[in-house]
Amino acid sequence: MELSVDRLTKQYGKKIAVDCVSTVMKPGVYGLLGENGAGKTTLMRMLCAILEATAGEVFLDGKEICALGADYRDLLGYLPQDFGYYPNYTAREFLLYMAALKGIPRDMAKKRAQELLEVVGLNEVEAKKIKTFSGGMKQRVGIAQALLNQPKILILDEPTAGLDPKERVRFRNLISDYAAGRIVILSTHIVSDIEAIADEVLLMRKGKLISQGTVPELTKEAEGKVWELAVSPKEAKVWQEKAAVANLRHEGEQVVLRILADDKPAEEAVPCEATLEDLYLYSVQGK
Amino acid sequence: MELFRLEHKKLWRKNSTKICVLLCFFYCVVFASFFGYQCMSFGSYKEHHDGKNFDGYENIRNCQAYFRKYGVLTDETLQEWVRDSQSLSAQLDEERRTQGAENPETVHKYYHTDLFTVNGWLGTLYPELERADMLGVSVMSGYVEAEKLTGIYGRREKAVDTFLEISGQTGAERDYLLRIGEKVKTPFSWKWVDGWSSVLGSMVSDLGVVLALFLAIVLSALFAGEWHDNTSPLLLTTKNGWKKLAAAKIFTGIAFTLELFTMVAAGTIVFQLIYLGTEGWDMPIQMIKMYAIAPMNMLQAEIYEFAFALLGALGFAGVVMLFSALCRNHVLALLMSLAVSYGPMAFHDRVPMWLEKMFDLLPLVGSGSDVFRTNTFHLFGHYIWSPYLLIWVPFAIGILCLRPAVKGWARRMRV
Numbered sequence: 001m002e003l004s005v006d007r008l009t010k011q012y013g014k015k016i017a018v019d020c021v022s023t024v025m026k027p028g029v030y031g032l033l034g035e036n037g038a039g040k041t042t043l044m045r046m047l048c049a050i051l052e053a054t055a056g057e058v059f060l061d062g063k064e065i066c067a068l069g070a071d072y073r074d075l076l077g078y079l080p081q082d083f084g085y086y087p088n089y090t091a092r093e094f095l096l097y098m099a100a101l102k103g104i105p106r107d108m109a110k111k112r113a114q115e116l117l118e119v120v121g122l123n124e125v126e127a128k129k130i131k132t133f134s135g136g137m138k139q140r141v142g143i144a145q146a147l148l149n150q151p152k153i154l155i156l157d158e159p160t161a162g163l164d165p166k167e168r169v170r171f172r173n174l175i176s177d178y179a180a181g182r183i184v185i186l187s188t189h190i191v192s193d194i195e196a197i198a199d200e201v202l203l204m205r206k207g208k209l210i211s212q213g214t215v216p217e218l219t220k221e222a223e224g225k226v227w228e229l230a231v232s233p234k235e236a237k238v239w240q241e242k243a244a245v246a247n248l249r250h251e252g253e254q255v256v257l258r259i260l261a262d263d264k265p266a267e268e269a270v271p272c273e274a275t276l277e278d279l280y281l282y283s284v285q286g287k
Numbered sequence: 288m289e290l291f292r293l294e295h296k297k298l299w300r301k302n303s304t305k306i307c308v309l310l311c312f313f314y315c316v317v318f319a320s321f322f323g324y325q326c327m328s329f330g331s332y333k334e335h336h337d338g339k340n341f342d343g344y345e346n347i348r349n350c351q352a353y354f355r356k357y358g359v360l361t362d363e364t365l366q367e368w369v370r371d372s373q374s375l376s377a378q379l380d381e382e383r384r385t386q387g388a389e390n391p392e393t394v395h396k397y398y399h400t401d402l403f404t405v406n407g408w409l410g411t412l413y414p415e416l417e418r419a420d421m422l423g424v425s426v427m428s429g430y431v432e433a434e435k436l437t438g439i440y441g442r443r444e445k446a447v448d449t450f451l452e453i454s455g456q457t458g459a460e461r462d463y464l465l466r467i468g469e470k471v472k473t474p475f476s477w478k479w480v481d482g483w484s485s486v487l488g489s490m491v492s493d494l495g496v497v498l499a500l501f502l503a504i505v506l507s508a509l510f511a512g513e514w515h516d517n518t519s520p521l522l523l524t525t526k527n528g529w530k531k532l533a534a535a536k537i538f539t540g541i542a543f544t545l546e547l548f549t550m551v552a553a554g555t556i557v558f559q560l561i562y563l564g565t566e567g568w569d570m571p572i573q574m575i576k577m578y579a580i581a582p583m584n585m586l587q588a589e590i591y592e593f594a595f596a597l598l599g600a601l602g603f604a605g606v607v608m609l610f611s612a613l614c615r616n617h618v619l620a621l622l623m624s625l626a627v628s629y630g631p632m633a634f635h636d637r638v639p640m641w642l643e644k645m646f647d648l649l650p651l652v653g654s655g656s657d658v659f660r661t662n663t664f665h666l667f668g669h670y671i672w673s674p675y676l677l678i679w680v681p682f683a684i685g686i687l688c689l690r691p692a693v694k695g696w697a698r699r700m701r702v
Contacts, residue, residue, distance in 0.1 A: 048523075048524045049524075050523040077524075080520040084519070084521060085518070086297060093300075097294075098525065100527070101527050103525075145521070
């Protein structure tokens with residue numbers, strides 16, 4: 001199975017939301033990273049065939065996805081960023097409704113809904129109306145509905161938003177188990193989630209795909225650009241204004257800054273190991 | 288089927304649906320039917336006409352019992368009724384004079400023994416007996432000489448003829464209407480008319496006005512509500528996508544309309560059977576309106592009015608679903624739905640006749656009581672009695688709206 005994106009572009013008036021993105025995805029977990037407005041959601045909506053591209057195409061095994069129609073949607077699981085639900089439905093009823101939309105026979109739908117409610121930890125509240133759920137619980141209902149039809153292509157737009165650390169770990173394990181033989185594309189601002197589960201990372205900025213690779217490959221790009229510098233609290237304020245400071249921690253009387261810069265920012269600065277977050281922040285700042 | 292079942296369940300899960308159904312039931316069944324029969328329409332008057340008592344059931348039985356002695360409308364029975372009425376009127380005068388107030392029981396007997404219905408006949412059939420100096424002082428039955436009330440059926444035929452002429456129906460149109468009227472059989476069976484008059488004149492014929500409001504509230508959110516719930520991205524990425532869902536929604540809208548109608552109709556019929564029973568079902572509708580030309584009895588007219596309300600409701604449901612599919616905002620869809628029904632109702636009497644007739648063809652704008660009317664539509668060189676069209680055209684409009692609703696929704700869903 002191969003999902004290929006060919007010069008995909010989406011333009012709203014003069015604004016280009018996605019700018020000529022091309023990539024090829026095979027089974028595995030793909031993490032989409034980028035600041036707000038980078039075009040991640042627009043790209044995902046075009047991959048789901050719910051948003052018409054201004055130019056370019058998406059192919060699944062060489063066939064254009066819009067032409068595949070229901071056959072493509074049968075393979076698809078999608079969790080939108082702003083997940084909509086029916087407030088008066090219980091979690092179980094909502095899953096059964098979505099299962100009917102996905103064409104899953106009733107008996108199988110009941111079984112599958114029960115399994116997924118357990119997987120996402122909502123089996124004890126399955127009879128409660130969704131409107132009474134917390135943000136994290138609603139998000140888990142969204143994840144469960146995306147998995148109902150055991151999709152070959154799973155697209156999750158900010159799936160960990162609103163989840164507590166324990167639930168995030170549960171979600172990461174779920175996706176890692178699920179991804180075998182499937183294409184999973186997820187976007188998030190939580191870099192550690194991507195670091196933990198993504199086989200490949202796609203870094204987007206201003207609608208463009210600026211980097212793609214495994215986590216080690218990408219962090220390599222940031223090597224030699226991450227520095228630590230110990231300064232006084234007064235100086236720390238000055239540094240925050242004149243340099244890209246990724247982190248700041250207090251050590252005794254001093255403040256240790258983690259600075260992203262192409263060149264050594266000060267004589268006392270020492271190079272340190274780059275992480276995906278460093279690369280993300282570095283790219284976000286357009287360096 | 289499963290999708291329809293769940294979509295239907297989803298509609299009923301909404302609080303707005305439950306509230307609307309409850310209000311509709313309360314208004315049509317509890318308020319209009321139960322309170323209507325027991326108090327507002329048929330309760331006896333309190334002293335000094337200060338409201339009504341809660342004794343409709345008993346009064347209806349008394350009225351029905353009173354009319355059993357007539358059986359058939361003839362010159363003799365009409366004269367007998369007039370004499371009875373005049374005697375009651377005299378009794379009221381006597382009570383006022385001797386006791387200083389009317390006996391409520393006498394008042395009720397006087398007003399509820401078809402007083403206004405029969406006076407309507409007298410005015411229609413015996414206009415020469417009407418006294419200009421008595422207008423506004425007393426009803427015609429109060430002063431007319433009973434023995435002068437003769438030749439009732441001949442007078443009715445003449446009155447229909449004159450009425451058609453005054454209404455501008457001449458030539459082929461008039462002949463067509465008179466041909467329909469020829470099938471009206473005489474003599475007319477005469478039981479208590481007021482009960483049926485109330486059923487056919489307002490209770491059933493006005494159902495549409497109420498149904499329109501609640502159908503608009505519930506169904507305007509059927510498609511447009513998906514935008515409010517922000518579920519379109521989910522729906523569009525499922526195998527059944529919008530197409531089967533749209534079909535499920537259409538069937539849900541139709542099912543809900545049938546359910547709402549059945550609830551209201553069943554409630555109305557149950558109370559009608561409890562209070563009125565079936566007595567008088569075989570009276571011709573001319574007993575309510577002498578000018579009517581339809582050869583129908585009360586039961587047939589009631590069936591027509593229910594069918595009119597049902598087909599109108601289904602037609603209106605189709606229109607509301609179209610607006611719901613075309614608008615992203617269900618409030619806008621609601622306003623448009625209400626405007627298309629209540630707008631023409633509001634301007635109905637202020638527009639030219641031809642436009643009024645067009646308005647009547649819109650779902651739930653016309654009235655089931657049009658079965659009493661003598662209007663026609665002139666189509667392709669033929670005259671068609673208006674109820675024939677008024678019952679089917681609104682339904683056809685609704686059916687025609689369904690395909691554009693599905694197409695429109697699909698177009699709106701695709702960003």
